[in-house]
Amino acid sequence: MEELLRLVLVVAAIWLIIHRLKHPGPRSRVTRTSRKESPPDSMPMLRCARCGVYIPQAEAVTAHGQAFCSREHATLGMRR
Ligand SMILES: [Zn+2]
Secondary structure, three states: OHHHHHHHHHHHHHHHHHHHHHOOOOOOOOOOOOOOOOOOOOOOEEEOOOOOOEEEHHHOEEEOOEEEOOHHHHHHOOOO
């Protein structure tokens, strides 16, 4: 009986790991903090193709398949 319980625990642990890999980070969490604060760890950071500054994906401007920190840099395009 103890072995069966252990097996169930192992299966549950594996299932949890797989489940977490498929769904990283809780999406239901409401963030009411100000935008000036640093973004949560789940927020992917993108690098500006022009100046190399890191910006959160939500604030990034994408153009020509590249991410930029501002609309100005998006129009200027990639650094030559
Ligand atoms: Zn930039």
